[in-house]
Amino acid sequence: MTPTQRSLAHLRKEGYRVAIVEKWNPHARIRQDLFGCVDLLAIKAGETLAVQTTSGSNVAARVKKIAEAEAIADIRAAGWTFHVHGWRKNAQGKWVLRVEDVS
Numbered sequence: 686m687t688p689t690q691r692s693l694a695h696l697r698k699e700g701y702r703v704a705i706v707e708k709w710n711p712h713a714r715i716r717q718d719l720f721g722c723v724d725l726l727a728i729k730a731g732e733t734l735a736v737q738t739t740s741g742s743n744v745a746a747r748v749k750k751i752a753e754a755e756a757i758a759d760i761r762a763a764g765w766t767f768h769v770h771g772w773r774k775n776a777q778g779k780w781v782l783r784v785e786d787v788s
Contacts, residue, residue, distance in 0.1 A: 688738040689724055692770045701727035720756035733765045741773025744785055751787050
């Protein structure tokens with residue numbers, strides 16, 4: 686299961702309606718995020734949540750990517766909450782989520 690799939694399941698369990706907004710570009714052979722930094726868009730009563738998903742070891746790189754994204758000022762001005770989800774296995778072999786709020 687990918688970090689994106691893990692975050693989808695987690696957010697749905699939390700009551701969000703979630704959509705994957707990152708797309709595969711076969712010509713460039715890369716994944717393209719919404720606004721250059723959003724993998725998932727989640728909504729529930731009065732809240733819009735943008736999520737960038739990754740492995741636990743890449744959280745800092747994703748936080749930097751978001752800080753440098755052209756659209757981040759507009760996303761923040763729109764009042765969206767923005768989280769980075771970092772997934773890693775703990776010592777017991779269970780998947781653990783680290784959430785960084787970069788709103």
